[in-house]
Amino acid sequence: MKSIIERIKKGHFWQFHGGIHPPEQKFLTNDKPIRTVELPQELIIPLQQHIGQSGELLIKPGDKVLKGQQLTQFSSPMAVPVHAPTSGLVTAVKPSTIAHPSGLNDLCIFITPDGEDKWQERKSCENFYQLSQHELISKIANAGIAGMGGAGFPTHIKTNTQSSVNYLIINAAECEPYITADDLLIREQSTTIIDGIKILDLLLKPEYILIGIEDNKPEAIKVLKQGTKDIEKIIVCVLPTKYPTGGEKQLIKALTGLEVPSDKLPLSLGIVMQNVATCYAIADAVINDTPLLKRVVTITGQALEKPQNIWALLGTPINYLLAQCGYLINNDKHLIMGGPMMGFSLANDNVPIVKTTNCILAPSEEEISTKTKEVDCIRCGQCADVCPSQLLPQELQWSAKAKDHNQLMKLNLFDCIDCGACAYVCPSQIPLVQYYRVAKAEIRQQQILDLQAEKAKGRFEARKLRLDKEKLAREAKHKKAAEARKAAMNNKTASGKSATSAVAAALARVKAKKLGAKAPQEENIVNVSDITQRTSDLSDKQSQVAIVIAKAKANKEAVKAVNSVANEKNETTTKIVKEKTTKDKALDITLVVEQKKEMTKAATEHSTTPTLAIADDNKEIKRKEAVAKIMAKKKIKKQQEIETK
Amino acid sequence: MAFWIASSPHNHTQNETSSLMRLVIYATVPGIFAQWYFFGWGNIIHISLAIIAAFIAEFSVLSLRKKKISPELLDGSAILTAVLLGISIPALAPWWISVFGVIFAIVIVKQLYGGLGHNPFNPAMAAYVMLLISFPVQMTLWQPPLSLMAFDLDFENTLTAIFTGFTNDGFSTDQLRLHVDGYTMATPLDTLKTNLTLGLTVSESFKSPIFGQHFGIGWEWINLGFLAGGILLIAKKAIDWVTPVSFLASLFICSLIAFLISPDSSASTMFHWFSGATMLGAFFILTDPVSGATSTKGRIVFAALAGLLVYLIRKFGGYPDAIAFAVLLCNMSAPLIDQYTRPRTYGHQGEMK
Numbered sequence: 002m003k004s005i006i007e008r009i010k011k012g013h014f015w016q017f018h019g020g021i022h023p024p025e026q027k028f029l030t031n032d033k034p035i036r037t038v039e040l041p042q043e044l045i046i047p048l049q050q051h052i053g054q055s056g057e058l059l060i061k062p063g064d065k066v067l068k069g070q071q072l073t074q075f076s077s078p079m080a081v082p083v084h085a086p087t088s089g090l091v092t093a094v095k096p097s098t099i100a101h102p103s104g105l106n107d108l109c110i111f112i113t114p115d116g117e118d119k120w121q122e123r124k125s126c127e128n129f130y131q132l133s134q135h136e137l138i139s140k141i142a143n144a145g146i147a148g149m150g151g152a153g154f155p156t157h158i159k160t161n162t163q164s165s166v167n168y169l170i171i172n173a174a175e176c177e178p179y180i181t182a183d184d185l186l187i188r189e190q191s192t193t194i195i196d197g198i199k200i201l202d203l204l205l206k207p208e209y210i211l212i213g214i215e216d217n218k219p220e221a222i223k224v225l226k227q228g229t230k231d232i233e234k235i236i237v238c239v240l241p242t243k244y245p246t247g248g249e250k251q252l253i254k255a256l257t258g259l260e261v262p263s264d265k266l267p268l269s270l271g272i273v274m275q276n277v278a279t280c281y282a283i284a285d286a287v288i289n290d291t292p293l294l295k296r297v298v299t300i301t302g303q304a305l306e307k308p309q310n311i312w313a314l315l316g317t318p319i320n321y322l323l324a325q326c327g328y329l330i331n332n333d334k335h336l337i338m339g340g341p342m343m344g345f346s347l348a349n350d351n352v353p354i355v356k357t358t359n360c361i362l363a364p365s366e367e368e369i370s371t372k373t374k375e376v377d378c379i380r381c382g383q384c385a386d387v388c389p390s391q392l393l394p395q396e397l398q399w400s401a402k403a404k405d406h407n408q409l410m411k412l413n414l415f416d417c418i419d420c421g422a423c424a425y426v427c428p429s430q431i432p433l434v435q436y437y438r439v440a441k442a443e444i445r446q447q448q449i450l451d452l453q454a455e456k457a458k459g460r461f462e463a464r465k466l467r468l469d470k471e472k473l474a475r476e477a478k479h480k481k482a483a484e485a486r487k488a489a490m491n492n493k494t495a496s497g498k499s500a501t502s503a504v505a506a507a508l509a510r511v512k513a514k515k516l517g518a519k520a521p522q523e524e525n526i527v528n529v530s531d532i533t534q535r536t537s538d539l540s541d542k543q544s545q546v547a548i549v550i551a552k553a554k555a556n557k558e559a560v561k562a563v564n565s566v567a568n569e570k571n572e573t574t575t576k577i578v579k580e581k582t583t584k585d586k587a588l589d590i591t592l593v594v595e596q597k598k599e600m601t602k603a604a605t606e607h608s609t610t611p612t613l614a615i616a617d618d619n620k621e622i623k624r625k626e627a628v629a630k631i632m633a634k635k636k637i638k639k640q641q642e643i644e645t646k
Numbered sequence: 647m648a649f650w651i652a653s654s655p656h657n658h659t660q661n662e663t664s665s666l667m668r669l670v671i672y673a674t675v676p677g678i679f680a681q682w683y684f685f686g687w688g689n690i691i692h693i694s695l696a697i698i699a700a701f702i703a704e705f706s707v708l709s710l711r712k713k714k715i716s717p718e719l720l721d722g723s724a725i726l727t728a729v730l731l732g733i734s735i736p737a738l739a740p741w742w743i744s745v746f747g748v749i750f751a752i753v754i755v756k757q758l759y760g761g762l763g764h765n766p767f768n769p770a771m772a773a774y775v776m777l778l779i780s781f782p783v784q785m786t787l788w789q790p791p792l793s794l795m796a797f798d799l800d801f802e803n804t805l806t807a808i809f810t811g812f813t814n815d816g817f818s819t820d821q822l823r824l825h826v827d828g829y830t831m832a833t834p835l836d837t838l839k840t841n842l843t844l845g846l847t848v849s850e851s852f853k854s855p856i857f858g859q860h861f862g863i864g865w866e867w868i869n870l871g872f873l874a875g876g877i878l879l880i881a882k883k884a885i886d887w888v889t890p891v892s893f894l895a896s897l898f899i900c901s902l903i904a905f906l907i908s909p910d911s912s913a914s915t916m917f918h919w920f921s922g923a924t925m926l927g928a929f930f931i932l933t934d935p936v937s938g939a940t941s942t943k944g945r946i947v948f949a950a951l952a953g954l955l956v957y958l959i960r961k962f963g964g965y966p967d968a969i970a971f972a973v974l975l976c977n978m979s980a981p982l983i984d985q986y987t988r989p990r991t992y993g994h995q996g997e998m999k
Contacts, residue, residue, distance in 0.1 A: 343655070346649070380763060390991055416991050416992060
């Protein structure tokens with residue numbers, strides 16, 4: 002770290018890859034003081050002006066509010082409150098176009114100023130060194146401060162860190178063309194900004210504080226150097242002008258030579274970065290108890306008569322500010338919120354200024370053409386030369402057009418910072434960043450869908466598992482019951498003493514009679530078909546082909562068996578009939594039963610497949626047959642699936 | 647009242663592909679001028695023929711492909727292809743050589759692969775190779791420099807020679823190739839190659855008048871012309887300096903090693919630089935972004951490979967010059983080179999998967 006500081010003190014910095022030098026156009030506004038304008042007719046305050054969640058409403062339409070009064074409450078840590086920029090009447094809380102590239106509507110509070118600009122009670126703090134860490138952070142959080150450089154990350158989260166901080170970097174690079182808001186703010190409010198830096202120093206306790214500023218702001222550099230010359234810790238680092246030096250990752254690389262690992266925050270390197278305007282807001286909040294109510298906005302572009310910087314109340318509609326600067330165009334408006342490189346065009350000029358708005362650009366047609374002349378990529382590679390993330394924009398573009406998401410991830414699409422350098426230099430004028438934005442959105446969408454699909458799959462599999470388990474349990478239960486029944490039956494028929502055995506005997510008798518009367522062949526055919534079905538039931542793990550073969554075999558064998566068994570049976574039944582007259586009834590019956598058993602056994606042995614125990618319970622058999630049929634059907638299906646695959 | 651909606655970035659350098667192409671075409675002028683000065687009107691006639699044929703071919707294919715005709719026709723890429731092919735063709739080759747070559751370049755090599763930006767091969771060089779393989783006789787109709795020619799060759803004579811095969815005075819192109827001494831002329835590279843196979847040393851073969859005082863009458867100036875044009879392109883940032891430097895360095899090193907090992911059978915490094923199409927290849931062909939490698943590292947590898955191939959083919963191959971073959975081989979390897987020379991993205995450690 003020492004060597005880094007030594008290098009910095011010598012004025013040697015690192016180079017980040019690529020970068021461009023678009024026309025700066027800062028001369029339009031950097032020679033005029035920041036102007037304050039009169040209160041507009043109406044203020045529109047979106048509930049959400051930062052990354053995170055919006056707070057809950059504390060007011061309702063019809064309420065009178067004082068300047069600085071909190072309008073929303075924050076319940077979650079990522080929420081930041083908004084305040085009334087002036088005193089007046091809340092006329093409505095309704096959706097209105099917000100400052101967002103989508104041009105969508107979101108909930109906004111409409112305030113009609115009463116012109117008195119009456120403050121709520123404030124407690125200014127003379128010596129912030131007396132405040133505790135906790136008090137400072139809660140003051141920042143209550144003031145509704147979110148990063149004012151563009152992203153709008155809640156500042157109180159960034160300042161409330163447990164890990165040790167090596168460098169606090171104050172971003173005053175302001176690398177976007179046209180914008181001079183930070184430049185002018187430094188020139189006019191350097192004392193407050195330095196107070197803000199001191200407060201951050203108290204909170205973060207960094208080893209060094211580096212102020213990164215581009216060399217195209219000589220006056221601001223002078224003021225900052227003057228203001229910080231007594232503070233050992235603070236080093237004003239003057240960097241060569243190159244877009245996008247003000248990008249967080251690029252500024253860190255330029256100042257320290259370190260690279261923020263992909264998917265990690267600068268804090269992982271012990272670095273915290275804050276924008277100068279945020280420092281001003283912090284000081285104002287802590288010292289003057291003034292929440293974030295206004296900010297400097299550069300209103301610029303050649304479509305304006307008097308481009309200038311303005312202290313704009315948050316919520317001021319853009320058309321009001323444009324009117325203050327002499328907007329010349331009535332038709333075909335082209336308005337950009339932010340700079341020409343990363344700003345977004347507005348669909349409506351009633352959009353309010355929010356915490357992250359640093360510039361409104363109203364260019365003339367000559368200045369920023371609305372014509373697009375996109376032609377095919379000629380692989381010139383200029384985009385790769387200027388990419389500050391060292392990506393391969395042209396390959397990304399091809400993959401984005403082909404929707405090859407895997408390749409896009411391989412090419413590190415998500416390390417793209419949307420700076421627009423590639424599209425700026427592209428001789429084929431391909432809107433590269435637009436392709437990446439779409440691709441990023443598609444991939445995010447796909448990830449959400451994948452996650453949902455994964456969840457659904459998990460649910461389905463859990464259900465299947467449960468059903469299978471239940472089925473197995475059911476089968477086991479049935480099997481057990483069947484066995485129990487069979488065992489009981491055997492016992493009973495063998496003993497032939499109990500009352501139930503008489504019933505069984507009667508049944509057996511009936512059957513024996515039937516056997517005698519019926520054509521033995523017919524009966525046996527039925528039997529065989531029965532057996533084959535059971536076979537399919539039993540041969541759970543065999544393939545359908547095997548089953549078919551087995552069936553065919555069984556049929557063949559069955560025919561044989563039928564013949565032989567029929568002969569046997571004819572003999573046995575005649576025997577029985579003969580012996581019936583002389584022998585005891587019970588004995589007779591048992592014999593018959595045993596004969597029958599033997600008979601079925603013979604049949605099964607012939608068909609070479611095992612059989613289930615013959616249960617007399619008709620219902621049970623029917624049910625089992627049904628199950629067997631279903632299973633056989635399933636198997637056929639499975640087999641077909643496998644084959645079609 | 648309408649609001650213009652667009653995605654950022656909103657401003658642009660206002661560079662256009664067509665202006666880039668125009669600049670490259672202008673940069674060929676010094677080289678073409680040298681060709682004209684030493685070899686007469688032949689190449690300029692071929693360039694004009696090629697441009698006309700290129701326009702017609704491009705127009706036909708674009709209309710068949712139902713593309714917007716005017717922006718693509720006027721993007722200059724077809725003209726550039728025609729100019730580069732016209733420069734490469736022997737000055738006295740028959741007219742249909744350049745016409746056929748450029749139609750092949752535009753229709754097959756460029757448009758059938760998807761048009762500008764999608765062709766894997768440099769159209770001019772692919773066409774050149776096709777012509778060289780298919781019409782070896784016509785493609786080796788190299789004439790001697792005007793100062794060494796047995797006959798006067800003015801514009802009219804050149805024109806009739808190209809269109810009919812005979813000058814107004816009734817000389818055939820083969821006769822035109824005759825040297826003042828009665829030898830049939832070849833290029834310096836060709837002469838050297840033939841002489842070396844005949845067992846002569848380099849210094850002995852350099853006594854041939856075609857080499858003049860340095861590396862070949864006319865050829866050295868043509869190469870200097872293209873070098874000047876190339877430096878202009880680098881100064882204007884139209885091309886990356888990495889490619890030509892890597893190519894010339896590679897060729898220099900290869901020829902230097904061979905020269906140090908066997909000075910009698912190897913030409914000097916500067917001979918390799920200033921003969922044949924070396925400078926044209928270095929600054930105008932290899933720098934073609936469409937068929938080349940894209941990253942800086944990739945370009946270094948790509949051009950160094952081209953230098954090595956040029957040397958190997960010149961020295962051991964069957965053809966005296968090798969730029970076209972080397973370029974095509976490198977074009978084929980460009981995607982592979984790109985694959986393995988991807989830069990490390992900010993915040994990523996180590997190599998890419």
